[in-house]
Every structure is written in C-alpha cells, then in structure tokens.
Amino acid sequence: MRIKHDSTAVNSDMIRRPIQRWAPFFIFPMVAAFIIGFIWPFLHGLFLSFCKFQTTSKWEWVGINNYVKALNDESFVYSFGFTAAFAIVSLVLINVFAFAVAYALTQKIKGSNIFRTVFFMPNLIGGIVLGYIWSMIFDGFLGYYQTSILTNTTWGFWGLIILTCWQQIGYMMIIYIAGLQAVPEDMLEAAKIDGANGWQTLFKVTIPNVMPSITICTFLSLTNGFKLFDQNLALTGGLPYSINPDGTSVHTTEMLALNIYNTFYGENTASRGVAQAKAVLFFILVATLAIAQLTATRKKEVQQ
Amino acid sequence: MKDSFKREKLGKTLTTILFTIISIAYVFPVAMVVLNSFKLNTFVKTETFKFPTAESYASFDNFIKGMTFGGYPFANSVFYSIVITILGTFLILLFTSMAAWYISRVDSLFCRIVYYGCVFSMVVPFQMVMFTLSKTADTLKLNTPWTIPVIYLGFGAGLAVFMFVGFVKSIPLDIEEAAAIDGCSPIKTFFSVVLPMLKPTLVSVAILEIMWIWNDYLLPYLVLDRTEYRTIPIHIQYLKGSYGTVDLGATMALILLSIIPVIIFYLTCQKHIIKGVAAGAVKG
Numbered sequence: 001m002r003i004k005h006d007s008t009a010v011n012s013d014m015i016r017r018p019i020q021r022w023a024p025f026f027i028f029p030m031v032a033a034f035i036i037g038f039i040w041p042f043l044h045g046l047f048l049s050f051c052k053f054q055t056t057s058k059w060e061w062v063g064i065n066n067y068v069k070a071l072n073d074e075s076f077v078y079s080f081g082f083t084a085a086f087a088i089v090s091l092v093l094i095n096v097f098a099f100a101v102a103y104a105l106t107q108k109i110k111g112s113n114i115f116r117t118v119f120f121m122p123n124l125i126g127g128i129v130l131g132y133i134w135s136m137i138f139d140g141f142l143g144y145y146q147t148s149i150l151t152n153t154t155w156g157f158w159g160l161i162i163l164t165c166w167q168q169i170g171y172m173m174i175i176y177i178a179g180l181q182a183v184p185e186d187m188l189e190a191a192k193i194d195g196a197n198g199w200q201t202l203f204k205v206t207i208p209n210v211m212p213s214i215t216i217c218t219f220l221s222l223t224n225g226f227k228l229f230d231q232n233l234a235l236t237g238g239l240p241y242s243i244n245p246d247g248t249s250v251h252t253t254e255m256l257a258l259n260i261y262n263t264f265y266g267e268n269t270a271s272r273g274v275a276q277a278k279a280v281l282f283f284i285l286v287a288t289l290a291i292a293q294l295t296a297t298r299k300k301e302v303q304q
Numbered sequence: 305m306k307d308s309f310k311r312e313k314l315g316k317t318l319t320t321i322l323f324t325i326i327s328i329a330y331v332f333p334v335a336m337v338v339l340n341s342f343k344l345n346t347f348v349k350t351e352t353f354k355f356p357t358a359e360s361y362a363s364f365d366n367f368i369k370g371m372t373f374g375g376y377p378f379a380n381s382v383f384y385s386i387v388i389t390i391l392g393t394f395l396i397l398l399f400t401s402m403a404a405w406y407i408s409r410v411d412s413l414f415c416r417i418v419y420y421g422c423v424f425s426m427v428v429p430f431q432m433v434m435f436t437l438s439k440t441a442d443t444l445k446l447n448t449p450w451t452i453p454v455i456y457l458g459f460g461a462g463l464a465v466f467m468f469v470g471f472v473k474s475i476p477l478d479i480e481e482a483a484a485i486d487g488c489s490p491i492k493t494f495f496s497v498v499l500p501m502l503k504p505t506l507v508s509v510a511i512l513e514i515m516w517i518w519n520d521y522l523l524p525y526l527v528l529d530r531t532e533y534r535t536i537p538i539h540i541q542y543l544k545g546s547y548g549t550v551d552l553g554a555t556m557a558l559i560l561l562s563i564i565p566v567i568i569f570y571l572t573c574q575k576h577i578i579k580g581v582a583a584g585a586v587k588g
Contacts, residue, residue, distance in 0.1 A: 015409055015484060016409060016411075018484070018489070019406060019409050020410050022490045023410075025402075025491065026406040029402075030403035030457065031403070034418070034421065034422070034457075036440060037459040038425050038428075038462075039421065040436075042433050042436075045436045048436065107316065109320050111320055111324070112323075117574060120581075121567070122330075123515070124519075124570045126521065128537040129536075129562060136348070136552065137333055137336055140349070140353055141352075166330070166333070175581070175582060229431075230521050233541070234544065272435070279434075282429060282431055283431075286427060286429050291427070
C-alpha cells in the first residue's frame with residue numbers, strides 16, 4: 001500500500017523535474033475536484049456534526065450534544081443491530097455459496113462459461129431496479145395469502161438477504177475463480193500422489209492458497225452489508241414500523257444508511273445535526289471494519 | 305482406476321445438470337419482468353407468475369404508456385443517464401490517470417498527501433458527506449447533468465487513482481527516459497508513451513466506473529435539480545414512491561427497457577467486465 005521509494009525516479013532530473021513543472025496540468029484538475037467532491041464536504045460534515053443546523057449557512061455550536069442524542073435514539077440503535085445481523089448473515093451465505101460455485105466451475109465442467117455469465121448478470125442491474133423487481137416477486141408469492149413483504153419484519157429481513165445474495169454471489173464468484181485459477185497445479189498434483197482425498201485437498205491445499213481472495217471477499221461483503229442503501233429503500237423502505245409509548249416510531253427493516261438518510265431528509269429538519277452525528281459514527285464504524293480487515297490481511301502476507 | 309474415472313465423469317454431469325437448474329432459477333426474476341411488462345396493471349399483482357392470457361395481455365401498451373409515465377418523459381432519463389455516465393467516466397479516466405502518473409513519478413510530500421487522501425476516501429461511506437456535498441454542488445452550480453461529472457470525479461477519484469498508481473509503478477522508467485532523451489515534453493510522453501501502456505487498467509477502471517455511475521441513485525438524486533433532470537434509477541424510484549396509482553405493468557415495461565442496454569453492454573464486453581472486477585478486487 002505504501003508508495004515505494006523509487007530512487008531512480010526521485011533522482012532522475014530527466015523525468016521528475018520536467019513533470020513537476022507541469023503540475024497544474026497533470027494533478028491540479030483531479031485535486032480540485034477531489035477537494036470539491038470529497039475533502040471539503042467531509043470536513044464540513046465533521047464540523048456540522050457538532051452543531052445544530054437546518055441549512056449549512058445557519059449553525060449553532062452544541063458540542064457533543066448531537067452524539068448523545070444519536071446514541072439515545074432508539075431507531076438508530078435498532079437499525080445498528082438489524083444491519084449487523086444482516087451483514088453477518090449475508091457475509092456467511094454469500095461467501096459459502098460463491099466459493100462453492102467458483103470451486104465447481106473451475107473443475108472443467110461443461111457449460112461453465114454460460115453459468116458464470118448468468119451468475120454475474122445481476123451485478124449490472126442497479127440496486128433500485130433490483131429492489132423493485134424482487135418486491136414484485138415477493139408480493140406475487142405473498143399475494144396468494146393476501147399479504148405483502150411490507151407487513152412483516154422477518155420476511156423483510158430474509159427478502160433483503162435473498163436479494164443481496166442473488167446480486168453479490170456472482171461478483172464474489174469472479175474473485176474466487178481468479179484466486180482458484182492461481183493455485184499451483186503441481187501442488188494439487190502432489191497432494192493427489194500423496195493420497196489425499198478431495199476434502200483433504202480442498203482444506204489443506206486449495207483454501208490456504210486462496211486466502212487472499214477469501215479476505216477480499218469477506219471484506220467486500222461485510223462493508224457492502226453495512227453500507228446497503230438502494231436495495232433497502234426500494235424493497236422495504238424500512239417498513240413495517242412499530243410505535244413506542246412515547247410516540248416515536250421504529251421502522252423495523254430500516255438499516256443504518258437509510259436511518260441516517262431519513263433523519264436528514266425527514267419531516268423534522270431540526271434533527272439534521274443528529275443525522276450528521278449519526279453519519280460520523282457510521283463512517284467510524286465502516287472505516288474501523290476496513291482497517292481491521294487490512295491489518296488482518298497484512299499479517300497473513302507477512303506469514304507467507 | 306477406471307471406476308474412479310467413471311465416477312468423476314458422472315459427478316461432472318450431475319454438476320452440470322444442477323447448475324443448469326440453478327441458472328434457470330437465477331434468470332427467473334428477469335423473466336418475470338419480461339412477462340409482466342406485457343400484462344395489464346391489475347393482473348401483475350394477482351397473476352404474477354402466469355403467462356399473459358387473452359384477458360390479461362396488454363400488447364405494447366405498457367411500453368407506450370410508460371414513455372410519459374410519472375409526469376416525466378422516460379427518454380429524457382435515458383439521455384441524462386447516458387450523458388452523466390459517459391462524461392463522468394471520461395473525466396475520471398483522463399484526470400486520475402494523469403494525476404496517478406504525476407504522483408508516482410514526482411513522489412513529493414504533496415503527492416503522498418494526495419495519494420493517502422485518495423486511499424482514505426475509499427473507506428468513507430457516502431452518507432458521511434451527502435448533505436454537505438449536495439450543498440456544495442448547489443453553490444458551485446454542479447447540479448446539472450453536464451456539470452455533475454465533476455462531482456463524480458471528486459468522489460470517485462480514490463479507487464481510480466489507487467489502481468492507476470499501482471499499475472504505473474510497474475512500468476519501467478527506461479521507456480520514459482528514452483522518450484525524454486528524444487526530446488518529448490512530459491505531455492507528449494504521457495499521451496503517446498504512458499497512456500497506451502495503461503490500456504488494460506484504463507479498461508478495468510472504465511468498467512467499474514460505468515457500473516457505478518449508471519446505477520447510482522442517491523448522489524444524482526440529492527445533487528441534481530429533480531424537477532428538470534432525472535436519471536433512470538431516480539425515475540424508477542419516483543414511480544414506486546407515488547403511492548396509490550402505481551401502474552405496475554407500465555413500470556415493469558420501463559424496468560425492462562432500462563435493463564436491455566445493460567444486458568447488451570454486458571454480453572458484448574463480458575470478458576473485460578469480468579477482468580475489470582477481478583483487477584479492482586485484487587487492488588482494493
């Protein structure tokens with residue numbers, strides 16, 4: 001991940017100096033857009049999470065008040081639990097199925113190219129459209145019982161799981177196939193000669209060799225699970241909801257990203273500071289997961 | 305020995321049969337879209353999984369109705385989606401590849417800050433910046449399909465810079481030195497020597513960005529002036545959001561129309577798409 005010091009590049013007057021003179025042409029456009037599209041909104045958002053505001057121009061400093069409110073917001077805490085459960089279940093299902101499919105498709109079976117094409121296809125369709133397609137299908141089934149996916153939390157949960165698996169198994173499968181194809185042939189051959197059976201070869205030779213792919217896929221499916229938004233919005237929109245004695249309501253299939261969105265753009269515009277604080281907490285959560293995963297990967301790389 | 309060979313062959317045939325069944329199940333949702341786009345509205349809910357009958361068949365009416373459905377011409381959505389995807393991808397490819405070359409060849413403190421900023425941006429979820437970003441975009445008039453690509457360049461630069469830097473580092477310096485000796489300016493060196501060598505990464509990054517921008521919903525929804533500009537995902541979400549009088553048949557027709565170009569794109573560029581995904585994952 002570190003930029004390696006290429007001593008020849010640093011010392012080469014022929015290359016480095018002339019390019020440096022053209023900095024405004026080569027790097028400034030990207031940096032300008034990066035500041036507009038990322039750096040400034042990020043810092044501004046971080047600042048506003050400590051303020052009470054409805055529009056960005058009128059703000060009032062309130063310290064960590066927003067964070068206290070966010071953590072005491074029942075719907076936010078609930079959506080965290082729901083999201084974590086969703087992320088873990090989808091992580092396990094996606095990776096088990098994706099690996100199994102990739103393993104079968106690399107065994108030189110007939111038609112594996114066609115199968116690969118079919119399994120990857122849902123990735124090209126956007127989350128909103130996917131959610132809409134599946135809501136038609138689920139409601140088509142549930143329609144026989146005069147009900148809908150919007151009426152039941154458990155159905156909503158498993159509906160989201162089915163949708164996400166349908167979409168992401170093909171994506172992870174591609175990564176696993178690339179990993180499996182890189183397993184040295186002679187290693188598998190040696191295992192066979194030594195009398196290892198299929199399962200032994202799989203667990204002692206193949207899986208240790210595709211560890212990098214497994215790390216990447218578990219990382220991707222975990223962060224995708226936590227960040228899921230479009231599918232959640234289009235399939236259930238957070239419904240159904242339950243009303244607390246104190247009048248607040250909890251949408252029982254609402255995930256973190258949707259909860260933050262609804263706090264920002266809901267009817268109560270006074271809660272935007274709380275929404276921004278929730279967004280910062282969400283960012284810290286996702287970034288921590290990513291960094292934890294990266295350190296784990298590095299450790300494995302050292303061992304190899 | 306012969307027996308185990310036979311068993312292996314039988315196993316493979318069984319796997320093929322199993323996967324054929326799963327593949328059919330996999331295509332099922334898309335097949336349902338096709339079926340229902342030809343049904344009258346009231347039959348989509350009650351006879352979702354049946355073929356259109358003489359009673360429920362709507363011929364191409366849904367497609368004609370869908371064109372102006374939701375008080376917004378569908379053709380405009382298609383046009384804006386295409387404009388934003390092409391301009392956005394083009395901007396990202398051009399400016400991040402130039403920046404990545406500069407970053408790896410100059411390697412100053414400033415370059416490192418930019419590079420680590422890009423890596424950092426990859427772990428930041430969109431919700432963190434969405435409110436302030438849409439305000440910034442409004443102020444700077446980046447809220448039209450012609451200017452929103454700048455936002456895509458800014459927010460999507462991370463992964464692209466990361467992938468390009470990784471590749472540029474593997475290009476030997478000798479070639480660029482030779483070009484410099486021959487009197488090439490940095491601009492000429494980049495465009496006629498470096499850029500052609502970057503082609504595989506250009507294709508991979510292009511695929512990833514196209515897939516992202518074409519399907520992106522929340523960013524354009526918050527940034528664009530929605531009364532005037534709607535992309536396809538925004539348009540479809542609007543149809544679902546309008547309670548009560550949703551015409552499901554017409555909606556399915558629109559979904560079908562929006563999927564067809566994607567499937568054609570997929571089937572023609574399949575090899576590159578699969579390579580791009582694998583490359584993006586290994587680097588990410």
